[in-house]
Amino acid sequence: MKQWEDIFKDHLEGYEIKLPDSDRDAFLNRQATRERFARRRRTYLTIAVGLPAVAAIIMALVFTISLLSKQNGTPSNDTPQAPANQEQVTSTQTQDDADIFVTLDGDDDWGLPIESAVLSQSPGEEDIYVVVEDAPQFPGGTQAMGEYLKKNQIYPDSCRKNNVQGRVLVTFIVEKNGSITKPVVVKSVNRLFDTEALRLVSEMPKWKPGKHNGETCRVKYTIPINFRLN
């Protein structure tokens, strides 16, 4: 026996109230908008989480690399190459005065620096340049300097006896009048070679001074002095 509630249930359970077609369109639009926003939210979330993560990884890498390079004692920055003859230009730091200097790495050839860089400015002194438009020059050019060094080099006896060879790097300043001052050994081999290299440099004839912006200026210069036995 059916009760009246059951009849209510029969009539109402599957009852439909039609809505206009526009309602379906409204619903579908709403759903599409929601999905679009959900996608956008996911994108923003990815960016918000991803970017800091990538930045953190990069910073960690940079930190590690700088730590490693400090441990190895290698210079961490490269200077551009002198384009004239593709010689390598390296930059490092000396312990004495902590100034940056440029080395022209090559046995017989000398590159021309192209850019200007002010090195240091101690009180009472004029600027010392590392790279100038018009580089200072040994009288007669680099070839003449090579011949001068070869001709005047006195090979230390004990080194010759023990078959010791090497290359000393000497840095000095070419003053405005062309004289050579403050020669310093920046890459030493032994005391005998160092002394001889300093002697050779300080006894060099006056150079043709370097120029920058049309004015002569003090330029820091580094040359290699080779000690080789035939």
Add this chain to the structure above:
Amino acid sequence: MNGSEFGMGTNSISERDLASRCTDKDREAQGELYARYAARLYAVCCRYVSDREEAQDLMHDSMIKAMDTIRSFTYNGEGSLYAWLKRLTVNTVIDRLREVSKMRMVPLDSTMEPDYPEPDEDEVDNIPASVMLQMVASLPEVRRTVFNMYCIDGFTHREIAQAMNITEKGSASILAKSRAQLKNAINEYLKRTGI
């Protein structure tokens, strides 16, 4: 309920396929799901909520919730998709009612409805569904909710008690009052129409 605008292909699609295509966010399937069930679910909402606009809103919310969670639907024979959708819709409606805290508990036993005579079944059968809906909709909110859940949507008193945050005894008591009030409405209607 046919999705004529969505092509002939979707009309014959099975419930199971329709659900799985909705899972893949297939726009055509979403349209078909709406075409098949919106009117019925809207009627469900109208039973619980007297305001038609709010009912429409709730139907949309339920449909959207369905789109989001249709992955969790498991096909269980013909009609299971509608059963699942109806359940979801009723839950959405209950949540909304609770949220706006319209569902304040009326003190129990404060008023006893007089015991109206049971209406004749054959006569009740002649009442159009729209009128029945009108009668249900005119019940006070708490009574309407309990009556809908228990008598039409097949919830148990335990489930109603949980959903509405009342006791099972309270649910049964409210049901008795809504039945009494409805009986009165039915008798008045029958008297008025003279069926």
